[in-house]
Amino acid sequence: MKVSVIVIGDELLIGQVVDTNSGWIARHISPYGWEVNDVQTVGDNADEIRRSIDRAFELSSVVLTTGGLGPTKDDITKSVLCDYFGGEMVTDNSVTENVNRIFARRGIKMNPLTAAQAIVPSSCRVIQNRVGTAPIMWFEREDGKVLVSMPGVPFETSTMMSEAVFPALRERFPSPVHIEHAVLMVTDYTESGLAMKISAWEESLPEHLHLAYLPKPGLIRLRLDGHHEDVAFIREEVARELAVLKDILGPAVLADEDLTPAEILLKECIEKGVTISTAESCTGGNIAHELTLIPGASEVVNGGVVSYSNGVKVNVLGVSAADIDANGAVSIPVVRQMAAGAQRVASSRLAVATSGIAGPGGGSEEKPVGTVCICARLDDKELYETAHFNGSRARIIDSATTRALILAIKLIKEL
């Protein structure tokens, strides 16, 4: 089944908010055998919203909209939907009760603007929003096509889609075609180098299998999709081709799941009972942040040090001040001592350390912006290198974080 998504809000069109809802929806509908056909982003403008609904219904049986339902003046979606599907605006007491309940839990008093949340088109069926005040509205056209209007807050949308909207859609539209995804996380290749390496295999794929390259700094996600009515057949075929591909790529495969480098490392550390710490200069806490974002991180992440100043490198991590003077803070001797220091102060077996020039300032001819020294250390085994990354400050930090995590993954995979 094809699904169209409409993301509503002026804040998206002027770029002050990045839409993550459509991506979430896309990632979570495939197990139901559905596909996102297109995503439209429109402003808080009645004509635009109406036109986008028309277009979406041309393409799809189900239209999911997010946003445009807040209590303030700039949100007009609800009245557009009332015009579109007919009926009139009515007060739904179950919504008022729900809003009261949520406000009571948060210890806030209801005000007239939030009370307006309970006014909905009579043509919709309300699905109660357990985690927010804007109701979810289910509309059906005479031809059986469905539009579900949801709030724009990502946490509310994702929770309520999983709990209520997807189950209701599955009941309404049982699906015949199954879509199977598989993913390999691959390092050590450029996109085109990888394409050449696997071209013979790729050419031989049958029509119902499709390969996509999703390059990220430092690694490439290879996604193999299969479409077929026979679930068992397509699962088996995707699994078989994935095994062939893993064989071709060997140690360049970091994982056969869609995991971030931080997730791969954390999983390996939890499985092997290895504690982790970090010593970060140019990555400024990002490695620790990526690791601790993952549930269960506290099982193995002991902590870390952001040693931005040389004072912290020397006093907290025990780096030799003489080595900093002799080699500079961005050097292999310093980053190796940082890793050993992190192991020591946080009592961990594995440590990663970075020291580099994230820019835009601070570069020199010898060490230009993007130069990053990286060390991963497991017990007394080390992997270290001086890498050169391109791009903005954020991109250099991101690339250095990824590379440091990959070095740590390589070390722990040998354990």
Next chain:
Amino acid sequence: MKVSVIVIGDELLIGQVVDTNSGWIARHISPYGWEVNDVQTVGDNADEIRRSIDRAFELSSVVLTTGGLGPTKDDITKSVLCDYFGGEMVTDNSVTENVNRIFARRGIKMNPLTAAQAIVPSSCRVIQNRVGTAPIMWFEREDGKVLVSMPGVPFETSTMMSEAVFPALRERFPSPVHIEHAVLMVTDYTESGLAMKISAWEESLPEHLHLAYLPKPGLIRLRLDGHHEDVAFIREEVARELAVLKDILGPAVLADEDLTPAEILLKECIEKGVTISTAESCTGGNIAHELTLIPGASEVVNGGVVSYSNGVKVNVLGVSAADIDANGAVSIPVVRQMAAGAQRVASSRLAVATSGIAGPGGGSEEKPVGTVCICARLDDKELYETAHFNGSRARIIDSATTRALILAIKLIKEL
């Protein structure tokens, strides 16, 4: 002038990559007096791409497309554009030279797949991509409407839009209407509470001014937009109304620029010459990361400690083990000692500290998931509180980070 954006790539429709290009475009075209009218996200499918171009040209004079130009098999945009605008595929030697130059700089040899980048529709004018291998293609229809096709890599797109595409568009479409944006970052209010507080002022706004509420965890961005042909008039009017709004909201206004809390804090610290450090438990390095993501951070950020384990809290930050035993790690006494410890080990005047339960596990009846103790400390002045946040682990980390930064901003604003 209206601009439509088409973002191309299967990876977007299955949610494995989040589109940041359309937001970037939206944020950066407004100084030219242009507006993004709509954004369409489509897969690597010829019919869909063709249909989305038709729709975009119905709405706008300029269509910007990103993505679908990589050297691998799943990218078909170029041949669709050749069909759409006529002509045939030809080799452009200037693109070959550009690709050679970029590969030489990266120390990589050209391969047949990247050579294919130089094959372009004869109907386009090529704009050389200084930072990547996929060429930028400029197409004009007989009615004068323009489509510019750009690569999907955000760094390449943003660089080349700023350097080449926007200047070329400005020359081609000189604009009469000017759009003026102004932003206030507001804390201490809920969205509906804020709407009630400023309703009288908001009702009195003339038609060419529009207010939008952009809530984020812990703060609300208020965006005031003005549209007018007279640049000086609309600038003055937006500035005057903004001043009135600031007056109404008083100390709840954190900044009158579109800055993140980390940017506001860093700016204040740099202006006042105040050094910063962090002591993070549940935020796991995210505060340090958000601060060090900003160019110039090294002027005032000395460093920090991610004290995930109690061992690191005691041994590195000097927190009393007895106080951890008596009050638990998530407690005001512990977080105050963490802040003081961060000041000491990193020799900073300002420190922020967090200790909390980010979930999904680890909660108790007394301290449920989302409980976070936060302390900001400047010299010997402190602001501390126990906050309760909702949502996922990532959202709780994000909310705690924002709140810690806001407490630090409140302290430094009093300096």
